Amino acid sequence: MKVLFLTKEYPPHVYGGAGVHVDYLSRELARHIEVEIRSFGDQASERPGLRIRGFGVDRARYQCPAPLVPVFESAQRCLDMNTSGISADLVHCHTWYTHLGGILVKLCYDIPLIVTTHSLEPQRPWKADQLGSGYRFSTWVERAALEMADAIVAVSLPMRNDILRMFDVEGSRVHVIHNGIDTEEFSPRESEAALLRYGIERGVPYLLFVGRITEQKGIRHLLQAIAYMNANFQVVLCAGAADTPEYAGEIAAMVSQVRARRPGIIWIEEMVDKTSLVELYSHAAVFCCPSIYEPFGIINLEAMACQNPVVAAAVGGIPEIVVDGETGYLVPVELSEHPPHAPVDPDGYARALAERVNRLMADSHLRLRFGREGRKRAVERFGWASVAQATVSLYRRVLQGGRKPEAGVPRLR
DSSP: OEEEEEESOBTTBOOSHHHHHHHHHHHHHTTTSEEEEEEESSOEEEETTEEEEEEOOOGGGOOSOGGGHHHHHHHHHHHHHHHTOOOOSEEEEESGGGHHHHHHHHHHHOOOEEEEESOOGGGOTTHHHHHGGGHHHHHHHHHHHHHHOSEEEESSHHHHHHHHHHSOOOGGGEEEOOOOBOTTTSSOOOOOHHHHHTTOOTTSOEEEEEEESSGGGTHHHHHHHGGGSOSSSEEEEEEEOOSOHHHHHHHHHHHHHHHHHOSOEEEEOSOOOHHHHHHHHHHOSEEEEOOSOOSSOHHHHHHHHTTOOEEEEOOTTGGGTOOBTTTEEEEOOOBOSSTTOOBSSHHHHHHHHHHHHHHHHTOHHHHHHHHHHHHHHHHHHOBHHHHHHHHHHHHHHHHHHOOOTTSOOOOOO
16 A cells, blocks of 8 residues: 655644644554655655655745745645656645645546645634635635545544534544654653753743744733733743744734743744754643644643643643643633634633643642653553554555545535
């Protein structure tokens, strides 16, 4: 069996959970089947069972509005991925950026299409700020791919429910397979090189946030919550890759305001390397995930694997990872029913985040217990080997079951 992965992200060009997922899953799958990866970038490598090829694009000739550049360059790469010729038994797409490529593979090469949903465009209306009118394309191509896919992988049960509610898809084609974690790579470390590099004071506990500067990651709500937090610990914001320059400026202004009122705010404005990230997780007293939209929330799993107690929003797939009162605290948040799905009571949410953080920061024994239980849960429940086995089983069912009549040509809407 050979599977073709189409993905925007692949090392060294990884900035989010989808790229992490593709990296680890493909490596584990290559132990069992042949895997080819076509990604956005300049990657070129080959190892037993795994071939990686990046596809670049020349933006210099583009004369479209800036927000449309990501849309058209994605479409161009998807075309190039197809015209390069394909020999695979299945094509497996990750994120809307490659959905057009998967559609073309299915229709033109007559190969079954698998789609993993790392997020859903209708649940991220703030993407219109990044893509402009191109958001209409991203939502359309996502719907087209999902409704014609032979199988869909949802990374959590809430994600599966969202798919069935929002798209014209048979329930038999939607399968829950969780993300995984390499618990050897993500494990407690004693090295403090990252703390020294980023000016984190040793001996003073710190709260850690890791995430892109995007509305869904909830960084603005964490910054609001800091006003209600005790001042006897540091706050480390490992946050970069803003969706837009405007949003980056807005968050920068908020950080400046918080720093003016409270000491110990450290902002790491870059995507840190993996070794540094593991060190930051390992030495943090508490990890906080204030996301308002998180289909799975792999960052919580990374923190738990590094024996870090977690305070996280009870949204999406996070409650399938974090066990309230056992590996950390889940913070209830009521979101508006319509876009932009913001907290109905932002100040109440900020206060609730701060209350849980303060509670953990004041109890080192509780932090230690939560951390140990979190590490145990990550090891026992979320290994990549089991994720790969479930994925291969799904591939076999698709190939043995033949083409589903309902998985046909997408309708224009």
